Amino acid sequence: xxxxxEIAGRAYPPAGPYVxxxxxxxxxxxxxxxxxxxxxxxxVARERGYADVIAxxxxxxxxxxxxxxxxYDDPESGIDFSRVVHGEQRFTHHAPLTAxxxxxxxxxxxxxxxxxxxxMVTTRTELATADGAPRCTAVSTLVVRGEDEGxx
Amino acid sequence: MSEQTTDLRAxxxxxxxxxxxxxxxREDLVRYAGASLDRNRIHWDEPFAKQVGLPDVIAHxxxxxxxxxxxxxxxxxxxxxxxxxxxxxxxxxVVDYDDGADVEVSGTVKKVEGDRATxxxxxxxxxxxxxxxxxxxxxxxx
Numbered sequence: 001x002x003x004x005x006e007i008a009g010r011a012y013p014p015a016g017p018y019v020x021x022x023x024x025x026x027x028x029x030x031x032x033x034x035x036x037x038x039x040x041x042x043x044v045a046r047e048r049g050y051a052d053v054i055a056x057x058x059x060x061x062x063x064x065x066x067x068x069x070x071x072y073d074d075p076e077s078g079i080d081f082s083r084v085v086h087g088e089q090r091f092t093h094h095a096p097l098t099a100x101x102x103x104x105x106x107x108x109x110x111x112x113x114x115x116x117x118x119x120m121v122t123t124r125t126e127l128a129t130a131d132g133a134p135r136c137t138a139v140s141t142l143v144v145r146g147e148d149e150g151x152x
Numbered sequence: 153m154s155e156q157t158t159d160l161r162a163x164x165x166x167x168x169x170x171x172x173x174x175x176x177x178r179e180d181l182v183r184y185a186g187a188s189l190d191r192n193r194i195h196w197d198e199p200f201a202k203q204v205g206l207p208d209v210i211a212h213x214x215x216x217x218x219x220x221x222x223x224x225x226x227x228x229x230x231x232x233x234x235x236x237x238x239x240x241x242x243x244x245x246v247v248d249y250d251d252g253a254d255v256e257v258s259g260t261v262k263k264v265e266g267d268r269a270t271x272x273x274x275x276x277x278x279x280x281x282x283x284x285x286x287x288x289x290x291x292x293x294x
């Protein structure tokens with residue numbers, strides 16, 4: 001099955017909430033070697049003006065993995081995830097993801113490009129709190145390798 | 153690590169950030185798989201990785217991206233100052249069972265505009281660039 005270019009422009013219903021916890025932030029921070037105490041000490045976080053501990057800059061992937069599986073689940077996408085390679089990633093932070101945040105994610109398919117047997121699918125996930133305050137925009141470009149090509 | 157040592161008012165284009173070598177082992181990959189929920193077997197199962205055509209187990213691109221930005225966080229003094237961070241994944245980081253992998257990370261200030269500075273990160277493993285156009289924008293204000 002080939003990637004369906006007609007999924008471009010699609011937006012999926014919001015998913016969530018994902019409740020950001022101190023424990024998950026601490027676990028993720030350790031895994032990426034993030035030693036800034038703003039991830040683990042509420043005291044330090046509050047001294048710097050945050051409501052609670054904040055997440056490292058790439059933490060949004062956790063939320064995406066947890067709730068943002070709609071594109072994978074869309075039977076019309078035609079995407080075989082065993083053929084997907086992560087090509088690009090961008091995070092724009094409107095405000096740091098903070099412990100206690102209840103996050104809803106909305107997935108958009110911004111672009112599908114077919115390039116010499118491959119498909120490049122650009123998705124955008126908007127992360128916002130329950131009352132609509134934007135936290136992060138995560139843009140991913142996935143490269144879906146063509147069927148007739150050997151494994152790389 | 154907690155105290156900001158960089159004078160943010162004096163940041164200028166061309167400034168070099170203190171670089172570092174990030175040593176990654178299979179254990180780090182398993183830890184990241186658990187923490188990130190990305191449990192793809194290519195990151196921890198060597199026979200599986202080879203079966204799908206990879207030379208060996210490879211690190212999550214997002215682990216390399218997430219680790220590399222710490223050079224910027226340490227320099228700017230607060231993770232919350234990173235307002236934008238983007239990269240391309242240009243080559244896999246192959247993590248050897250015995251020796252792991254070393255990723256060399258360095259950073260240079262490319263742009264200063266108002267209260268924002270953009271740092272370009274370079275990350276290489278075994279001489280090959282693993283991140284491409286890795287740009288982190290930080291807030292320099294108050």
